[in-house]
Amino acid sequence: MPKKVFIALGGNALGSTPLEQKQIVRKTAKPIVDLVEKGYQVIIGHGNGPQVGMINLAMDYASQQNIGTPYMPFAECGAMSQGYIGYHLQQAINDELCTRNLNKNHGCATIVTQVVVDKNDPAFLSPTKPIGAFYTQQQAEAIQKEHGFHFMEDAGRGYRRVIPSPKPLEIVESPIIKQLVERNIVVITVGGGGIPVIRKGELLEGIDAVIDKDNSSAKLAVELKADILLILTAVDKVAINFNKPEQMNLDKLTLSQAQEYISQGQFAKGSMLPKVEACLNFLKESGKGVQAIITSLDNALSALEGKTGTTIISD
Numbered sequence: 001m002p003k004k005v006f007i008a009l010g011g012n013a014l015g016s017t018p019l020e021q022k023q024i025v026r027k028t029a030k031p032i033v034d035l036v037e038k039g040y041q042v043i044i045g046h047g048n049g050p051q052v053g054m055i056n057l058a059m060d061y062a063s064q065q066n067i068g069t070p071y072m073p074f075a076e077c078g079a080m081s082q083g084y085i086g087y088h089l090q091q092a093i094n095d096e097l098c099t100r101n102l103n104k105n106h107g108c109a110t111i112v113t114q115v116v117v118d119k120n121d122p123a124f125l126s127p128t129k130p131i132g133a134f135y136t137q138q139q140a141e142a143i144q145k146e147h148g149f150h151f152m153e154d155a156g157r158g159y160r161r162v163i164p165s166p167k168p169l170e171i172v173e174s175p176i177i178k179q180l181v182e183r184n185i186v187v188i189t190v191g192g193g194g195i196p197v198i199r200k201g202e203l204l205e206g207i208d209a210v211i212d213k214d215n216s217s218a219k220l221a222v223e224l225k226a227d228i229l230l231i232l233t234a235v236d237k238v239a240i241n242f243n244k245p246e247q248m249n250l251d252k253l254t255l256s257q258a259q260e261y262i263s264q265g266q267f268a269k270g271s272m273l274p275k276v277e278a279c280l281n282f283l284k285e286s287g288k289g290v291q292a293i294i295t296s297l298d299n300a301l302s303a304l305e306g307k308t309g310t311t312i313i314s315d
């Protein structure tokens with residue numbers, strides 16, 4: 001039985017502009033296809049913060065210019081970001097599969113994925129998810145005044161617009177994704193955490209939000225009975241005392257050690273904290289025998305072989 005690995009791709013695997021993204025995903029495809037070549041079944045979740053912000057801003061601007069462009073709701077912008085990112089990733093992965101003659105037995109497809117959230121989730125009252133470009137404080141204040149957007153300082157890198165980020169409750173397309181994975185398709189899914197929808201009786205309706213992609217990836221990884229949740233980010237290992245002289249990189253962590261470090265405030269909010277929390281959710285809900293790994297894209301295969309990265313396991 002092949003092992004199933006669910007990869008959650010961070011922003012550094014995608015880039016920001018269309019040209020940059022097209023070039024970066026070529027590099028991203030290689031370590032992903034390394035895993036396919038080694039016999040893993042691969043599912044990919046990815047972020048969309050910069051991209052959905054860019055699309056929403058462009059659509060809002062165009063709709064105000066009297067040039068026949070209608071207003072585009074935020075959920076539709078999320079759907080556009082899934083298509084745009086999925087298209088680039090899918091093309092790059094399919095090309096890499098062809099280059100290595102793996103395309104006879106494997107394919108790659110993007111599933112536009114809806115994720116049910118609770119319309120009463122408290123997250124709707126306090127926006128926290130950074131999207132789009134970085135601004136100076138002065139620019140952020142000017143945009144806030146003109147457009148009413150909310151802004152927050154983002155880890156010392158500047159100001160970004162923030163919008164609500166509710167918890168993922170249900171991955172609507174999960175059964176279809178399962179079937180594709182079983183047919184050796186590399187599935188790109190829960191892009192940008194999934195398109196947030198609420199249930200209205202039998203029907204689904206989009207809602208303005210961006211779900212955390214690590215959270216949705218962990219949830220879907222549980223549903224697909226993945227053996228490994230592999231969160232790929234900008235650093236090789238999780239660290240405590242990050243960026244201090246006494247920084248210590250961690251090779252292995254148990255669930256309770258990770259919880260202790262969280263209670264000490266060791267992991268940055270909006271950065272390493274949601275990744276570690278997503279790993280813990282995956283471990284708690286999957287039970288024994290699974291592992292979660294946090295590492296950089298280039299180290300994906302070495303980390304699965306236990307040579308690098310931070311591996312988190314149950315106690």
Ligand SMILES: NC(=O)OP(=O)(O)O
Binds near residue numbers: 046191193213
């Ligand atoms: N949706 C989401 O989590 O996107 P980022 O990872 O780009 O912030």
